Amino acid sequence: MSAAAVGGESPLRRALRSGRVVVGGSILVVLLFCAAAAPLIAPYDPNEQDLLNALKGPFWTDNAAPGFWLGTDNLGRDTLSRLIYGTRVALFVAVCAAVGTMLMGTALALLAGYFGGVIDWLISRAVDLWMSFPPVVLSLILIVGFGVGIGNVILAIILVDWTRFCRVVRSEVLVIRRQNYVDAARLSGFSHMRTMVREVLPAAAPTIITLMSLEMGIAVIVEAILSFVGMSVEASIPAWGVMIADARNYMYQSAWGLVLPILAIVTTVLAFNLLGDGLRRTFDARLQQH
Amino acid sequence: MSLLALNDVNVTTEAGGRRIDVLRDVSLAVGRGELVGVVGESGAGKSMVGRLIAGMLPKGFATSRGSVTFLDRDLLAMAPRERTGLLGDAIAFVPQHPMTSLNPVLSLGAQFDEHLRRLGQDGKAARRERALAALDSVHLPRPADLLGRFPHQLSGGQCQRALIAMAFAGKPDLIVADEPTTALDVITQARVMELIDELQRDSETGLLFITHDLRLAAQHCQRLAVMYAGEIVETGPAAALLSDPLHPYTRSLVAANPGIAGPVRRLAALPDHMPGLSGFADLPGCRFAPRCPVRDAACAAARTALTEVVPGRFVRGAGACRKQASALAGQDELPRAAADAAAPPILSVDGLGKTFRSGRDWLGRRRAPVVAVDGVSLDIAPGEFVGLVGESGSGKSTVARLLLGLETPDGGRIVVDGQDITGPFQRTAKQRIALIQMIFQDPQSALNPRQRIGRLVTQSMEVRRPPARWPERLERARDLLGQTGLPQDTIGRYPVQVSGGQRQRVNIARALCTAPKVLVADEIVSGLDVSVQAQILNLLLDMRAQRQISMLFISHDLSVVRYLCSRVAIMNRGQIVEQGPTEQVFRAPQHDYTKALLAAVP
Structure with missing residues (x-):
């Protein structure tokens, strides 16, 4: 519903009253800060090795080394610094992949839902077909095809996940399309393009924003999986998936190298999901209490 | 003796830190075998009357004054269990939206069966017999066939007939029908109303008919109560109320309704619209005063009461409301715009x-x-x-x-x-x-x-x-x-x-x-x-x-x-x-x- 439907209060202000949005949003602000200011706040260069202090634990364990707050990995690289730098890869992929899936999915959903008929049939069948592939296998195949690299990871996520947007937004557009104001816009002489952008799209925006937030969480996981198997960034760039893969061989000596990046992933995904869920609740009129 | 009586009932809620009387001084009686209409525009509180009787006031609404007696027992003082026991059995309801009031995944027969079992009818065969008889009494053709059908296979009129059959099946003392025909077409509406008349004539059942349609109510009811902004402004015999309305609101309601016969006069439209719930708190006196064509300075502050003007007819308000009847006299007849037949059509x-x-x-x-x-x-x-x-x-x-x-x-x-x-x-x-x-x-x-x-x-x-x-x-x-x-x-x-x-x-x-x-x-x-x-x-x-x-x-x-x-x-x-x-x-x-x-x- 529109802002005015609830007594003129802006949607942003309403969203900020939801605990989920505040918690999820706060975590993400912190993560964004880490990513942006990584060289300033990280105590070490993420690739700087200190072989004398390899496989140290965090400061609260017996095995801690002074100066390495969260310990080190097998090459003596500072875990905290690598986690901070890893945020950059995670968030970059999250934002790019979510924007990409949104653009592709929403554009096709608008066409399908607005025009209906043959166009709708074609796009909907393509989505059905696409969704019948297991997503992880599909993304691995795509990466094998495209080659390794962060750009290709983003591309793979877009190509796998646009269907999620397309399905949900299409059903939303179908409902909006039936509103008389869409017909009224046509009768005022609006072109199809203008009608879609001016009348239909704003009404679907809450759904799109919510989906984007959830998609970012998914993108973080997919990126971690692909960098875990070495198909994402180069080895010299610190990423959470790479850290997990590195620490896996030494998990019996020091489990912390495994636990900490996993925690980072879980926190990030949780933040995106909380934000998405909170936004959905504030936008969805059915869940609002009166 | 009246079957149902509401005595000076106030229903109150709170909004924006203020107490609001959603219903104020509502008094209403339905006798045995009587058909009473409650007429009002949307927001007048007429559905709240139905909910009050059913004991289903929305959350945050409570009765703050008055009593509701049914067969000499106070419904409000009754334990909730006992009160629920009365519903369906002694008091039945006919809903506004027939299509959504039936469970879409159960056949009509199953729903009838459940309803009759709740009413205490033993034996599946006996219940089926009663269901068939009930459907027959509402003139639904081939009742045996209908019992096997699902709500979506029936038309709106058929659904409403079935619901009316259910309501009458328990031989209740009172039926509350809230806008039972609003969702139906004109011809279907006429048939359903005829049916209600007929069933009601044959039984001792009292019927409270809630509607926005003054003419429809006047045609079928013996007595009418007209509501405005949570108050009853006028009650009386239906025919007299329609032909000679006394309260300015009733008068304007009649004047605002174009007729199907007689001279076509310009409609006397009231300015503005009925205040919403939150607006009630700003109207301590006569709630109709801001729109009233014959108001004076005292109206906005004066609390008004229903007074018997003519025997059997009660009108809310001071004498001034009725004296200036001439101010509301009918308008001039409209000239019929004769289209220029010679001109080419546009x-x-x-x-x-x-x-x-x-x-x-x-x-x-x-x-x-x-x-x-x-x-x-x-x-x-x-x-x-x-x-x-x-x-x-x-x-x-x-x-x-x-x-x-x-x-x-x-x-x-x-x-x-x-x-x-x-x-x-x-x-x-x-x-x-x-x-x-x-x-x-x-x-x-x-x-x-x-x-x-x-x-x-x-x-x-x-x-x-x-x-x-x-x-x-x-x-x-x-x-x-x-x-x-x-x-x-x-x-x-x-x-x-x-x-x-x-x-x-x-x-x-x-x-x-x-x-x-x-x-x-x-x-x-x-x-x-x-x-x-x-x-x-x-x-x-x-x-x-x-x-x-x-x-x-x-x-x-x-x-x-x-x-x-x-x-x-x-x-x-x-x-x-x-x-x-x-x-x-x-x-x-x-x-x-x-x-x-x-x-x-x-």
């Missing part, structure tokens, strides 16, 4: 047809095509209002969509002001936009909730070549708001921030923006309250007088069509079965369908 429709071919079923067989519009021909002269009347599903809305180009016709020709605009929308859009515009039925859905009214009414200027600049649009918007009687400050508001009647005016203003030759109005007053409807109808009449605008007025309401239109076309199953001058068609209908429609008008 809109000419010839042999218009549309068939919907709706895909295939799950076995891949072609579904039978639906002929929505079949050879419709129609002319409208400049400055003429023509009514298109039909029940839901008659194809009248499809005619509107065809005229506007929202659907492409299979055959026929549409000519507006000498220009053929039959083709698909893309090719004819430029011509159409300046020639013909539509006023949509539901302003809620027809106005984009995300745009301000100033933008909405001038949206057609946005795509003009060269595009209109904002100051120019603003000026046009002011002009349009003025023409449709909207206050200038609505220009910057969102549609949800104005009342329903104002929203419909915005809708009209937008259609006027391109100064079209012909307007198509699809059921534009059906969702409005009577007093607001009268305002809109008068606005349309004024527009015709000032601007020589022509209109195809689509409606199911014959009395509204008679008020506005000089000619009328009656539509049934996609065809126009009769057309001619309104008075002639209404006085001497030729086609059986027209006769049935006219007979069904309350």
Whole structure:
């Protein structure tokens, strides 16, 4: 519903009253800060090795080394610094992949839902077909095809996940399309393009924003999986998936190298999901209490 | 002895830190075998009366004063369990929306069975017998067949009959029917009301009939109570109340209702609209005072009470309300705008047809095509209002969509002001936009909730070549708001921030923006309250007088069509079965369908 439907209060202000949005949003602000200011706040260069202090634990364990707050990995690289730098890869992929899936999915959903008929049939069948592939296998195949690299990871996520947007937004557009104001816009002489952008799209925006937030969480996981198997960034760039893969061989000596990046992933995904869920609740009129 | 009696009941809620009496001093009695009508516009609190009796007040609402006695027992003091026991058994309800009041996944038989079991009927066979008898009593054909059916396989009228059968099956002492016919077509409504009359006559059941339709209530009820803003303003025998209303509100309600016979007078429309719940707190005295044509300075502060004016007739308010009856006397008879028959028609429709071919079923067989519009021909002269009347599903809305180009016709020709605009929308859009515009039925859905009214009414200027600049649009918007009687400050508001009647005016203003030759109005007053409807109808009449605008007025309401239109076309199953001058068609209908429609008008 529109802002005015609830007594003129802006949607942003309403969203900020939801605990989920505040918690999820706060975590993400912190993560964004880490990513942006990584060289300033990280105590070490993420690739700087200190072989004398390899496989140290965090400061609260017996095995801690002074100066390495969260310990080190097998090459003596500072875990905290690598986690901070890893945020950059995670968030970059999250934002790019979510924007990409949104653009592709929403554009096709608008066409399908607005025009209906043959166009709708074609796009909907393509989505059905696409969704019948297991997503992880599909993304691995795509990466094998495209080659390794962060750009290709983003591309793979877009190509796998646009269907999620397309399905949900299409059903939303179908409902909006039936509103008389869409017909009224046509009768005022609006072109199809203008009608879609001016009348239909704003009404679907809450759904799109919510989906984007959830998609970012998914993108973080997919990126971690692909960098875990070495198909994402180069080895010299610190990423959470790479850290997990590195620490896996030494998990019996020091489990912390495994636990900490996993925690980072879980926190990030949780933040995106909380934000998405909170936004959905504030936008969805059915869940609002009166 | 009365069956049900409400004595000075107040129902109170809290909003914005203030106590609000949603119902104030409501007293009402229903005797055995009596049919009592509660009449009011939306927001008057009439449904709250039904909920009070059912013990289903919404959360946050509570009875703060008074008593509700049923068979000499106080319903409010009763334990909830005991009270629930009465429902269905001694007190039955007939709901407003028959289709959604039945469980869609259970057959009618299963629901009847459950209902009768709750009423204490033992034995499945006996229950089936009773169900069959009940369905038979509401004149549903082949009851045994119906018991195996699911709600979606029945029409709205059939569902409502089944629900009425259920309500009467338990031989209750009291039935509360909340707008039982509002969702139904005119002819179905007449039949369902006849049925209620008949069942009620044969039993000792008292019936409380809640409706917005004063005429319908007056036709069927013995006594009426008229509600306004949570108060009963007048009660009395139905016939006397309709022919000689005493309270100014009742009087204006009668005056705002166009008649189906007799002289056509300009409707006396009340200004403004009924206050919402939160507005009640600002009205300590007479709640009708702000709209009352005969108010004086004391009214806004004076608490009013129901007083017996004529034996059996109670009216709320001071003596002043009734003294100045002359101030509300009927208006002058409207001159019938005789269209210039010699002039070439501004809109000419010839042999218009549309068939919907709706895909295939799950076995891949072609579904039978639906002929929505079949050879419709129609002319409208400049400055003429023509009514298109039909029940839901008659194809009248499809005619509107065809005229506007929202659907492409299979055959026929549409000519507006000498220009053929039959083709698909893309090719004819430029011509159409300046020639013909539509006023949509539901302003809620027809106005984009995300745009301000100033933008909405001038949206057609946005795509003009060269595009209109904002100051120019603003000026046009002011002009349009003025023409449709909207206050200038609505220009910057969102549609949800104005009342329903104002929203419909915005809708009209937008259609006027391109100064079209012909307007198509699809059921534009059906969702409005009577007093607001009268305002809109008068606005349309004024527009015709000032601007020589022509209109195809689509409606199911014959009395509204008679008020506005000089000619009328009656539509049934996609065809126009009769057309001619309104008075002639209404006085001497030729086609059986027209006769049935006219007979069904309350």
